[in-house]
Amino acid sequence: MKVLLISNDAGGFAEHVELTEGMTVQQLFEKQIGPLKAGNYLIRVNRQPAAADQLLCDGDRISFTPLKIEGAN
Amino acid sequence: MAKLLFLRDIGPTEVGGFGISNADDLLLVEDVQLVQQVCSAVSVEFDDDSVADYFDEQVDCGRLPEQFARIWIHTHPGKSPSPSGTDEETFDRCFGGSDWCVMYILAQGGNSYARARFNVGPSFDRRLRCRTQLDCEFPSSDQEAWFLEYCENVSIHDPFLSQNPPVTQSIDVDWWRPSTVTFERWTDEHSEVG
Numbered sequence: 078m079k080v081l082l083i084s085n086d087a088g089g090f091a092e093h094v095e096l097t098e099g100m101t102v103q104q105l106f107e108k109q110i111g112p113l114k115a116g117n118y119l120i121r122v123n124r125q126p127a128a129a130d131q132l133l134c135d136g137d138r139i140s141f142t143p144l145k146i147e148g149a150n
Numbered sequence: 151m152a153k154l155l156f157l158r159d160i161g162p163t164e165v166g167g168f169g170i171s172n173a174d175d176l177l178l179v180e181d182v183q184l185v186q187q188v189c190s191a192v193s194v195e196f197d198d199d200s201v202a203d204y205f206d207e208q209v210d211c212g213r214l215p216e217q218f219a220r221i222w223i224h225t226h227p228g229k230s231p232s233p234s235g236t237d238e239e240t241f242d243r244c245f246g247g248s249d250w251c252v253m254y255i256l257a258q259g260g261n262s263y264a265r266a267r268f269n270v271g272p273s274f275d276r277r278l279r280c281r282t283q284l285d286c287e288f289p290s291s292d293q294e295a296w297f298l299e300y301c302e303n304v305s306i307h308d309p310f311l312s313q314n315p316p317v318t319q320s321i322d323v324d325w326w327r328p329s330t331v332t333f334e335r336w337t338d339e340h341s342e343v344g
Contacts (some may be wrong), residue, residue, distance in 0.1 A: 081209075085215055085247065085248055086248065089213070091205075091209045091215055114196055114247075119198045119199070124203070127195070138206070142205050143201065143245070144242055145240075145244075146166075146195070146196040146201060146244050147193065148194045148224040148234070148236060148255075149192055149234045149235045149236035150193075150227055150230065150237075
């Protein structure tokens with residue numbers, strides 16, 4: 078199956094990637110970003126917050142975007 | 151640059167956004183796009199959902215992350231554009247995973263700070279010298295649209311208004327009329343650009 082993956086990390090990209098059937102959000106995140114930093118990202122599937130064990134489907138749009146972008150002086 | 155100066159001066163707080171780059175020259179910033187944010191005189195915090203929406207919208211527009219998600223821009227109401235510890239922490243945490251990124255800070259006094267970080271290979275940081283490029287076409291000023299964008303995205307948090315709980319106020323679009331004084335000051339400051 079093919080999904081659109083938008084990520085600001087792992088180099089940063091927005092492209093269609095081929096995944097195996099039955100892959101979960103957590104598995105995709107760990108494959109693309111790594112297992113340790115999930116708390117630093119807002120993970121959405123089809124523009125909705127996603128659970129780690131959510132199964133991905135063909136045509137899904139998944140985004141990993143940074144949390145808590147903040148500045149101060 | 152005119153839009154960023156306008157956004158810096160329209161309110162009393164910090165304000166931030168993402169630079170949108172020319173597809174063929176990624177360090178040429180052609181627009182500054184705000185996301186929803188809560189700002190005070192000393193801080194700016196982007197709304198996480200709005201950042202995700204911004205990414206979706208930009209991808210739908212056909213842009214790549216390198217064009218819309220690499221250049222983090224914000225203002226400092228004070229004189230100093232030097233990044234704070236919070237700025238550095240955000241730059242590391244939120245942009246450290248991309249292949250390159252830029253932090254740009256524009257202070258009220260006109261001083262600016264720009265630093266690029268390249269995260270691939272022998273990663274390194276480099277200060278950038280900024281200039282306004284005038285030898286290419288660019289859209290005309292649209293202060294009304296910029297102001298509406300500001301009102302739609304910026305909420306001001308003033309911790310001095312109330313001790314408990316914190317008060318967050320939204321901008322009332324109707325109150326704003328660009329005063330002659332403000333407009334003249336703005337025009338004078340940027341007359342060299344035209």
